[in-house]
Amino acid sequence: MTPSALVIRAPGTNRDHDVAFALSLAGASPRIVTMGELRTTPQLLIESQMLVFAGGFSHADSLGAGSLVGLEISRFLSDEIQRFVERGCPVLGICNGFQILVRSGLLPGSLTHNESNGVESAKGTATGFTCKWVTLAPVPSTPCVWTRAVIEPIECPIAHGEGRYVASPDIVTTHGALVYENGSNPNGSAGDIGGITDSTGLVLGLMPHPENHVLVRQHPRFGRGEHRGLGLTLFQGGVNHVVARG
């Protein structure tokens, strides 16, 4: 079967096409819908098996990144998304999508302004928006369905200014799904956390962009003979989960 995947676009979402491309390479059939369409036609969720909140700057990051869409979800769509998850369907939020999932309460913790992790300047200094590549490995014990096909660490870019994950140590331990490796923590996140899952393992939020490493030529050291860590494996994990359930 080909799982049908909804990619949600709010005003300011801008990685919707990148995510849709990754999903189709992974074997899903993506459809980009606006927040407005999702609100007026929640039926779309019943007809789909995957839900992805793509990255960007929804509503220009006003009132905190992801907060306006988070509010829309918690007020108008939380029951529908709850049922979607109860049906066993996986949900993914990337970058601004992660911020939306946190703000809507679908994932625990908070995301705030990047701080340096002591590599480039004094600890605790705000570093602002940064775009660079990181290495992201699954937490071995995570119940997350998305990371099950991730055999080797994913290498992919980040592009954010508010990705520092803040939560209590036990939430980090219980819900951490992906961690920055090799000292590549780009934002000062607690426990080097790059991705968080919920208690079902179906909902995953992460700051980096695996959708921007789905072709080997996208790797920055492709010309040096390095082609490893495709982010495509993350999307394949989601697709495999849906296909296995039939």
Place this chain on the structure above:
Amino acid sequence: MRLAASAREMFPSLCSSLGAIHQTDLYFADRLLNTSERKQLSDAFVDPAIQQCAWVDLGHGLDLGRGLSFVEIALRPGVTDPVGQAFAKAGELLGVAPFEARTGKRFTFTSDADGPELEALVRAVTNGLLHNDIVDEVVYGELISVRFFSDASSPGIDVVPLRRLSADQLLALSASRGLALDLAEMQEIEKYFSSVSRDPTDAEIEMLAQTWSEHCSHKTFRAYITWEDGTVVVPLLKQLRVSTETIAAPWVLSAFVDNAGIVAFDEQFDAAIKVETHNHPSAVEPFGGANTGVGGVIRDVLGVAADPIAVTNILCFGPLDTSADELPTGVLHPRRVRDGVVDGIADYGNKIGLPTVAGAVVHHEGFTANPLVFAGCLGLRPIGLELGGAQPGHRIVALGGATGRDGIRGATFSSLTMDATTGDVAGASVQIGDPIIEKLVADALSEARDQRLFSAITDCGAGGFSSAIGEIAATLGADVDLDAAPLKYAGLAPWEIWLSEAQERMVIAVPPENLVAIQTVCLRHGVSWCDLGSFRSDGQLVVRFAGNVLVDLPGTFLHEGRPQRQMVATRPTAPAPGVSHRDSADVIARAGALLLEMLGHSDVRSNESIVRKFDHEILGATIGRPFIGARADGPSDASVLAPVSSSKGLVLGIGLNCRTGHINARRMAEAVVDEAIRNAVAVGADPDQIALLDNFSWGDPKRREVLGQLVEAVEGCCAAAVAHRSPFVCGKDSLNNEYVTNTGERRSIPPTLVITALGVLPDADRLISSDVKRAGNVLLLVGSLYDGLSDEGLRGSVLDSVLNVDGPGLVAGGDRAAPNRYRELHRLMVEGLVRSCHDISDGGLVVSAAEMAMGGRLGISLNLCELDGDVLDDDVLVGALFSEASGRLLLEVESDVAVIVVRRLEASVVGNVVDAQTLSIASGSRSILNVDIDELLVAWKGHAQ
């Protein structure tokens, strides 16, 4: 933290007591919110784990404690405030009764100082760093009251008495309205209105000023120019067009006629490209100026019905260590200009979702009062969806933002020389962009184009509706009903609506039967639209407002009525070299130290800290990044975008040199064209399919010597383009980049030519980069090693700059052998024989080798000697190591193919990649320098690894 650090850099003595500057975001509602409304809003938006929130009734004091001082800054009414709009939307989502919202910021200073000392600090930092009178209001130590627009009645249409005015009166009218029209032009307008027996309306005179402005009609590039001896110069724009026609490349699909140049790319898409300047706005409001510069050039690409896929920028600033006391009145500090411009570019590019790729940053004293901001946009246009053109009866539909009093007279503003009051008079001419709206407009347009819903399109740039509708209606004419245009607020005069340069608006021509479908597309994407009228067939442009005629002009007079400007140019002569000049023995003796200095030179050093603020990964097409190599921190020659659906890549190379144009503008132009092409070729672009864009930023062309340099530069460009068979497809000039100081001193920028080369990488999997790959490989120099070089490329070099001399020699110019050399190099690349390749430009061979070693984190050992292995003379060595002559590249090849490559390129073997972390250069048995890669990196990046 960054703010306090910037403040200390800018005002070191004043800020010795400064602790931190803490920023608080302020949200204002235009009515009192009750307790439950406040609770709803803060519950929804304040994350107590990371944020705090307080509510204040304005009018009641707030005790912010002792030892602290603060300022509050808010955007002026009418300045775009998307965050404020979002706050109001949040209230709507929560079911709170409607309110209007605006935003501001509070900056709280902690300091050991108090009293007058603290106040001086707060005021200096606020003026120098935080507040810009053009877009915001400020209050010190008290709560700011944000003004909301109240209903205001609209002024009507004014008639401007013009007929029978004397020459002096006409010029006075041009000056008082800021029309920037000269006497011949004013007289032509007077003659026209006398012939139709009426005076113009305010809208007509403003529209003519805008249509005939330097910015829109390129008077200088179309002018009748003679040299002082009477010799006639072919009009500059014609020279550029003729050079393109001479080359007659079949893959050029549109050159010089549309909003952007268009060339063939692959079997699915053509490529569209445009590079613009936004210099004057960026000088007075760096964030907003650069921000709307990016937004504007993206609209140029939307304006040829293409989908934008990347943005570029080239930035020219004054020296960052300029003392704040030395600045002329009204000039912002280069550091503030840089930070504002960079943030403005990042804000627009990142939010609209385009990778910001190719770029360059240079510094020069001449840019202190006149910073330059070049912004480019690359797009893809699906083959088979070309537009048919507007027809009589097609509707005029505007999409996007509402119209306000933004950017009024931007076109004429940019055509004037600036002075200390420019910041005040230009108040309305700079805006802050709204990339989210433009993204929605772009998505809607893409869908509407794919459904073939519109027949013509253009952007609302300088001149707003007036220029957009005027352009499409140039031959057809149109009936426009301005009442239909949605306004941001009341109180606009009709001429202001017609001329407003409010951002994020596009105009399309829609066959009437497609209006319903357009409405559906706009609704889905949340884009506002309005129907402003229809196209006629008789060429007359008629605009009405509230039933009255606002404009009634024939397209022929608007677009062809301007008298051709007559100009005289003086042939430039190269200034004599300075008295102190370089001493070759000394240069070679301290070559290692000089290399480190050159790596830290402002035209060479790494600008990674800037580039990392830009998202260069979005869309997944960026395979040639701004920084590359083993640790992704080495310099790249060109950016490459391979759309995920394509097997090919689009290459963007840039050429720029601000150090040599004042010495020899013609040679500078030849070299800059060569550099842009060479950068593209270095990463694998096919030299047989490279298109060029020219951007001239110059001083006031009414000064004969300035015009002379411009003429020579254009001639140099055309000669180089023809030699390389690389046609120009698009260009833009920004003139009058001069500044008159308080003491009446005139300051001009250095002649600045930016050439953008757009090439095609035939196989996206065969990208070449500059970082060295493997120890044992051989390094070859392509182009002159030292024979035939003489002292070419040393004058105006980075070497002379760090030596602080103006030495003898020729500035870099063209290289006749380069076009064929690049073609043979490309064939070798296609055959897979080239491992890495880097151009030799700023800093010469020695800097190029250092950059290749840093990128690959592998050592390089060079030996530059006579054929028999003898040591070279010092003079010859200086040329070989430091010359910036054109046409030269460094190649890395595997040892078993080195002989073949040497033969086919007439290249010289100069060394090897070595398994050591050192760059070493020798001449025969004489060691010239030995520097560790770590040392190179510290010098180039400005900090330890």
